[in-house]
Amino acid sequence: MRLALPLLVAVAVLFLVSLLTGPAEIGLGRSLAALFAGGEDPVALVMRDIRLPRALLAVMIGASLGLSGAAMQGYLRNPLAEPGLIGVSGSAALGAVLAIQTGLAATFALGLPLAALAGALGGVLLVMALAGPRGTSLTLILGGIAVSSLAGALTALVLNLSPNPFAASEIVFWMMGSLADRSMTHVWLALPLMVVGWALLAGLGRGLDALILGEDAAQAMGIDMARLRLMLVVGTACVVGAGTAVAGAIGFVGLVVPHMLRPLVGAHPGRLLWASALGGAAMVLLADIAVRVILPDRDLKLGVLTALVGAPLFLHLILRLRRERI
Amino acid sequence: MSLVSVNDLGVRLGGRAVFSGVSFEIGTGEVVGLIGPNGAGKTTLMRAVLGLLPFEGSSSLAALPAAERAQLAAWMPQAREIAWPVSVESVVMLGRVPHLGTLQRPGVEDRARVAAALERMELADMRDRPATQLSGGEQARVLIARALAQDTPLLIADEPIAGLDPAHQISTMQSFAALADAGKSVLVSMHDLGLAVRHCTRLILLGEGRVIADGSPGEVLTPERLARVFGISAWYQVTEEGPVYQPLEVLR
Amino acid sequence: MTLVAILVLAMAPMAAAEQTESPPPSDAAPGRVVSMNLCTDLLAMLLAGEGQLWSVSQMSLDPMVSPLVEEARGHEINHGRAEEIFLMRPDLVLANTLSPRSTVAMLERLGIRVEQFAPASTLEDVRDRIMQMGRVLGREEAAQALLARFDARLEALEADEGPRPRAVIYHANGYVSGRGSLSGDILDRAGFENAAHAAGYDSGQVMPLEVLALTDPDLVVTARTYPGGSRSEEVLSHPVVRAFRAGRAGAVIEDQSWVCGTPFVLDAVEDLAEVRRRIAVREGE
Numbered sequence: 001m002r003l004a005l006p007l008l009v010a011v012a013v014l015f016l017v018s019l020l021t022g023p024a025e026i027g028l029g030r031s032l033a034a035l036f037a038g039g040e041d042p043v044a045l046v047m048r049d050i051r052l053p054r055a056l057l058a059v060m061i062g063a064s065l066g067l068s069g070a071a072m073q074g075y076l077r078n079p080l081a082e083p084g085l086i087g088v089s090g091s092a093a094l095g096a097v098l099a100i101q102t103g104l105a106a107t108f109a110l111g112l113p114l115a116a117l118a119g120a121l122g123g124v125l126l127v128m129a130l131a132g133p134r135g136t137s138l139t140l141i142l143g144g145i146a147v148s149s150l151a152g153a154l155t156a157l158v159l160n161l162s163p164n165p166f167a168a169s170e171i172v173f174w175m176m177g178s179l180a181d182r183s184m185t186h187v188w189l190a191l192p193l194m195v196v197g198w199a200l201l202a203g204l205g206r207g208l209d210a211l212i213l214g215e216d217a218a219q220a221m222g223i224d225m226a227r228l229r230l231m232l233v234v235g236t237a238c239v240v241g242a243g244t245a246v247a248g249a250i251g252f253v254g255l256v257v258p259h260m261l262r263p264l265v266g267a268h269p270g271r272l273l274w275a276s277a278l279g280g281a282a283m284v285l286l287a288d289i290a291v292r293v294i295l296p297d298r299d300l301k302l303g304v305l306t307a308l309v310g311a312p313l314f315l316h317l318i319l320r321l322r323r324e325r326i
Numbered sequence: 327m328s329l330v331s332v333n334d335l336g337v338r339l340g341g342r343a344v345f346s347g348v349s350f351e352i353g354t355g356e357v358v359g360l361i362g363p364n365g366a367g368k369t370t371l372m373r374a375v376l377g378l379l380p381f382e383g384s385s386s387l388a389a390l391p392a393a394e395r396a397q398l399a400a401w402m403p404q405a406r407e408i409a410w411p412v413s414v415e416s417v418v419m420l421g422r423v424p425h426l427g428t429l430q431r432p433g434v435e436d437r438a439r440v441a442a443a444l445e446r447m448e449l450a451d452m453r454d455r456p457a458t459q460l461s462g463g464e465q466a467r468v469l470i471a472r473a474l475a476q477d478t479p480l481l482i483a484d485e486p487i488a489g490l491d492p493a494h495q496i497s498t499m500q501s502f503a504a505l506a507d508a509g510k511s512v513l514v515s516m517h518d519l520g521l522a523v524r525h526c527t528r529l530i531l532l533g534e535g536r537v538i539a540d541g542s543p544g545e546v547l548t549p550e551r552l553a554r555v556f557g558i559s560a561w562y563q564v565t566e567e568g569p570v571y572q573p574l575e576v577l578r
Numbered sequence: 579m580t581l582v583a584i585l586v587l588a589m590a591p592m593a594a595a596e597q598t599e600s601p602p603p604s605d606a607a608p609g610r611v612v613s614m615n616l617c618t619d620l621l622a623m624l625l626a627g628e629g630q631l632w633s634v635s636q637m638s639l640d641p642m643v644s645p646l647v648e649e650a651r652g653h654e655i656n657h658g659r660a661e662e663i664f665l666m667r668p669d670l671v672l673a674n675t676l677s678p679r680s681t682v683a684m685l686e687r688l689g690i691r692v693e694q695f696a697p698a699s700t701l702e703d704v705r706d707r708i709m710q711m712g713r714v715l716g717r718e719e720a721a722q723a724l725l726a727r728f729d730a731r732l733e734a735l736e737a738d739e740g741p742r743p744r745a746v747i748y749h750a751n752g753y754v755s756g757r758g759s760l761s762g763d764i765l766d767r768a769g770f771e772n773a774a775h776a777a778g779y780d781s782g783q784v785m786p787l788e789v790l791a792l793t794d795p796d797l798v799v800t801a802r803t804y805p806g807g808s809r810s811e812e813v814l815s816h817p818v819v820r821a822f823r824a825g826r827a828g829a830v831i832e833d834q835s836w837v838c839g840t841p842f843v844l845d846a847v848e849d850l851a852e853v854r855r856r857i858a859v860r861e862g863e
Binding site: 066206211214219220222224266267 | 392393396403405
């Protein structure tokens with residue numbers, strides 16, 4: 001609990017900073033007043049329809065990525081498990097792209113996030129089948145590479161076949177993710193599935209704790225492994241699918257955040273869940289502020305920043321795990 | 327009163343029968359040693375009794391819902407698995423998981439049980455150390471303490487003393503005896519027949535795909551059976567220091 | 579006679595009807611022309627003599643971008659690839675200066691004459707391109723006539739004075755058209771102030787959505803979205819852009835009249851001028 005307060009404060013502060021960051025120079029007081037006062041003047045429009053959804057999505061997606069990363073790591077007992085790295089986000093992007101290009105997304109409102117969920121579900125199941133019940137690093141990474149490259153190639157194929165001339169150049173968005181120019185529509189699109197996913201993943205704590213001792217011991221302690229696996233798979237697919245559908249695949253958040261917070265929660269997989277959710281929200285908020293400060297005129301992709309932080313850490317983890325087991 | 331009752335139990339793995347027709351009961355106050363050569367199916371039998379793998383026949387434990395079973399029997403697998411660098415105390419506290427409600431946090435009684443288990447396995451000094459940094463033997467003791475903390479009428483442990491130093495092997499077996507004195511029971515698989523003879527109240531000899539013998543150590547470990555099942559000869563005597571058993575030579 | 583022709587043709591819609599009546603090209607003129615770019619396709623279809631234009635690019639068949647789909651159907655279709663164009667045995671290939679360098683270089687190595695047309699970024703450029711096309715096709719007279727009609731129609735459009743409302747041309751991904759771009763010039767000639775330029779954003783630059791909101795223009799002109807959907811175009815249906823379009827005038831860029839430096843740009847000027855008159859009427863109320 002000593003960790004909860006600083007994390008909450010960090011998320012709150014970064015949320016405010018995110019609301020105040022943007023190319024339009026609006027004073028602190030004026031922007032906050034416009035946020036609550038309402039009305040139709042341009043400042044209110046900027047605050048309510050541009051900056052607020054962006055900050056909200058950063059919190060929602062960051063929490064989702066941190067939570068699902070911590071949950072997958074706890075389940076597979078492997079610190080390399082992360083939705084982006086093992087291709088779950090990539091498969092979700094494939095589902096989203098298919099929904100957009102086939103017109104499903106335009107047919108009914110939740111078509112886009114549901115298609116992304118289906119893609120993510122396929123990705124999780126495939127990786128977990130490839131990695132086996134106790135995902136060793138080697139099988140996990142190999143399975144992840146296979147799934148992400150397949151999903152990436154199919155996404156590129158769908159975009160190249162699109163009648164839309166812009167679509168073909170958008171593989172970068174789907175692979176790297178961005179929160180630029182999102183609206184409240186996207187918040188409402190992602191929120192229902194995310195809430196379901198959060199509820200499922202948050203309920204995993206005790207089971208993941210018991211899994212410290214292995215599946216056999218956990219099962220003998222009364223943990224229903226089949227139910228746990230189902231909650232994990234569906235929960236991860238819900239949050240990653242919904243997030244990817246509106247913001248593309250943002251990698252490494254689910255790797256970096258649990259890794260940094262693990263020592264602070266005594267390595268408890270259960271406590272790591274909520275801590276990583278808060279940490280993930282803070283990290284994506286921070287990254288999204290940074291992309292706007294570093295290159296205000298262009299849409300620098302969020303995934304670029306998270307990868308710059310995450311990839312070296314990933315290499316470090318691999319080197320360390322090589323000594324232990326692989 | 328019987329804590330577990332196993333009837334005509336059989337397990338097939340990959341189409342091959344590991345064992346079949348296994349029946350026994352374990353009452354209160356028993357330390358039952360499960361012995362047998364490598365590959366006899368000791369681990370498989372214990373997992374089948376708990377319902378952790380598919381089997382034929384019946385086991386009263388496996389018939390229970392998972393949560394109820396966890397109140398009745400604790401299971402310590404052979405694999406010494408501790409996945410994350412959590413503290414020793416945290417690992418032992420996991421033994422309390424079956425006793426906690428969904429959102430309930432450990433209370434005074436849980437803490438007391440954990441403290442007792444730590445004390446019992448001489449781990450009190452290292453309660454705050456990351457369990458993954460301990461030696462193999464120390465980790466084994468942590469896992470035994472975890473199973474003790476679950477505080478069930480029956481403890482099923484798969485080779486808990488393998489890899490422990492002699493003092494801790496003896497003290498662990500003494501802990502099991504103490505549990506039996508308190509009216510609980512232990513089913514423990516082991517290879518050290520000397521310790522088995524001294525500390526178990528009863529032995530079940532598994533081999534040749536069935537239970538070969540079930541009874542007091544003296545009844546089970548006859549020279550003919552030792553020669554036939556293990557292929558060894560041994561010296562066995564009930565002395566003033568208690569029963570002493572020493573394997574001597576390989577016969578084949 | 580020339581004067582009469584100008585007057586008559588200025589009132590007629592822009593069309594390529596006269597190409598069927600024109601005499602065959604002179605001896606110096608190329609007899610078999612292949613165009614591999616939409617913009618040269620359109621100019622060539624407007625100016626070429628009977629049977630002179632052999633093939634046009636596939637883009638000419640796309641009604642989203644081509645105003646001459648019917649005419650294009652009367653020609654062979656190419657996909658801008660060196661091999662297929664070479665096999666057509668052209669005397670002359672018409673390309674854009676932005677056409678793939680490798681394709682153009684390959685055709686030139688094979689001994690085929692390639693004429694490259696720079697993209698037009700002003701209406702003045704459109705006049706040059708008309709004359710350039712007339713020259714390379716050996717159809718100077720037809721080009722002169724087309725140019726005269728173009729000038730007359732433009733003059734009529736620009737004669738309409740009035741207040742200049744502030745407008746932003748907003749493309750996919752938030753790119754704007756500033757001064758020195760064809761669409762920027764269309765906006766200017768239609769009687770609008772370019773609010774993006776005034777806010778410091780020029781062609782090739784992204785005007786962030788929130789800057790657009792604070793700029794608060796009288797008109798937001800957006801491109802029609804292509805089928806299939808893309809994230810780049812999603813910004814055009816963002817609530818902020820929608821809010822601008824709902825409360826005030828909105829206009830949609832019909833790519834077929836905006837995208838190429840051809841006389842069809844005057845259709846775009848005309849459409850926008852009509853929007854401007856509507857704005858003026860509303861503000862007068």
